[in-house]
Amino acid sequence: MNLFPPELIEWVDGLMRTYGLWAVFVLVFLESSGVPLPGETAVVTAAIYAGHTDAFGLPELIAIVTAAAVLGDSMGFLIGRKLGLPLLERLAKRFPGAEKRLIVGEYLFLRHGGKIVFWGRFVALLRVLAAVLAGANKMAWRRFAVMNALGGLCWATFFCGTAYVFGDLIREIEGPVGFALLAVAVGGIGLGIVLFRRYEHRIIEHAVSEIEARKTRLHRQVPAPEVVR
Numbered sequence: 001m002n003l004f005p006p007e008l009i010e011w012v013d014g015l016m017r018t019y020g021l022w023a024v025f026v027l028v029f030l031e032s033s034g035v036p037l038p039g040e041t042a043v044v045t046a047a048i049y050a051g052h053t054d055a056f057g058l059p060e061l062i063a064i065v066t067a068a069a070v071l072g073d074s075m076g077f078l079i080g081r082k083l084g085l086p087l088l089e090r091l092a093k094r095f096p097g098a099e100k101r102l103i104v105g106e107y108l109f110l111r112h113g114g115k116i117v118f119w120g121r122f123v124a125l126l127r128v129l130a131a132v133l134a135g136a137n138k139m140a141w142r143r144f145a146v147m148n149a150l151g152g153l154c155w156a157t158f159f160c161g162t163a164y165v166f167g168d169l170i171r172e173i174e175g176p177v178g179f180a181l182l183a184v185a186v187g188g189i190g191l192g193i194v195l196f197r198r199y200e201h202r203i204i205e206h207a208v209s210e211i212e213a214r215k216t217r218l219h220r221q222v223p224a225p226e227v228v229r
Contacts, residue, residue: 021046021056025068032072032152034079034132039068040124040159047163062160069121069152073131077144080135088136109137114147121151122158 024046031039043065050061109116113134120130134144 021061021064024061025064028065028068029072029075031128032069032131033075034128036125036128040127043156043159044163047160051164058160058164061164062156065156065160066152069156070149073117073121073148073152074145076131077135077139077141077148080132081138082135084132084136085138106138109134109139113137113139114143117144117147118151118154121155 024042027037027042028039031037046061046065047058050056050058116126117130117134117139120126131144131148
């Protein structure tokens with residue numbers, strides 16, 4: 001059971017055997033940038049391949065996967081900041097009240113962005129969207145970079161190490177575990193939508209006040225320019 005069709009998985013396996021680590025890097029990088037590709041499947045396939053051959057070692061694979069994940073998420077963040085944010089702002093102007101709802105997204109990533117970026121790395125589909133959403137919702141770059149690096153390293157180490165040690169067994173549980181995590185994430189998002197609709201006015205007011213307070217604090221931290229006489 002997998003999120004992707006068997007033909008696509010076979011294609012990924014063929015790429016792995018032909019191009020090795022280059023294929024892993026490209027697939028993980030593109031998936032992390034926002035392209036829905038089976039990057040995790042490529043990682044598992046590469047780790048199993050490394051465990052049965054001497055083509056490359058586990059530390060080398062972890063390093064490549066971590067680099068691809070971190071760089072891909074960074075690209076996704078920039079895409080969200082440069083393209084996603086202006087698009088959301090233009091759409092918000094067309095719908096009454098939408099601009100305040102955008103502030104809720106900004107507030108969400110202000111308070112919980114680190115957790116979303118880190119744990120989103122382990123959940124199918126969120127792995128594709130987390131970085132783009134972080135960029136579009138004005139998450140601070142420094143915090144994103146730290147949690148992105150930690151998430152990429154932990155994800156790469158866990159999946160590469162587990163598949164390397166347990167081999168083909170990981171393929172049997174990858175799909176069900178991925179679906180379970182996705183179901184939990186979807187359920188959480190659904191619950192969040194229900195609660196947001198019920199307490200929308202209160203949540204928006206709180207988010208607006210928090211964002212305004214943060215902007216005030218940042219403004220006070222900026223030193224006034226010296227006057228040249």
